[in-house]
Amino acid sequence: MARTDALQGSLDLLVLKILSRRPRLHGYAIMAAIADTSGEVLRAEEGSLYPALYRMEEAGWIRAEWVKKDTGRRARIYELTAAGKKQLSAEESRWQAVSVAINRVLREA
Template sequence: MAKNDSLQGSLDLLVLKILSRRPRLHGYAIMAAIASTSGDVLHAEEGSLYPALYRMEEAGWIRAEWIKKDSGRRARIYELTAAGKKQLGTAESRWQSVSLAINRVLREA
């Protein structure tokens, strides 16, 4: 469980992206999705994921809802709001320009 520092800053982006592709996921599923879609490279830690979810909910990017699971347990699922979509757009383009810039630096160094 190596800590991946570069993940911390972009956790919001990852969560937003996952939710935009597959709406109505609960926390565990989000974590699992991050791991599986990244081919097990990226691991979101619970200690960061849940605070991030609560923060984005406060910011109005995502909204949460309780649903009844088949097991009889309640699960809290999240989906993107309109503001969240917009935020995803800005975050994505910022990420891309940053990674582009870093790539350029790496190439020329």
């Protein structure tokens, strides 16, 4: 199955988009949300999710914070920053442009 390839280069976009809709998720929930909303087509590789989160945190697109869960354990939840919102719209329009272009190629070929 080509799910990792499909995610190549678009993991950031997906994470940002998920966080923009449903703020304050922890890592596992983000992964689950990607799988869920894509109808189990897309799966974020668990091994690359956290490095991506750390990278985006460093870039200042998302910020993290520890919260206490009902079970008494702590969870590290993420939310979008202002810079993240800007980044999201940039990536979205780039994605749109690319997919339009690809579609055109597919049609005319």
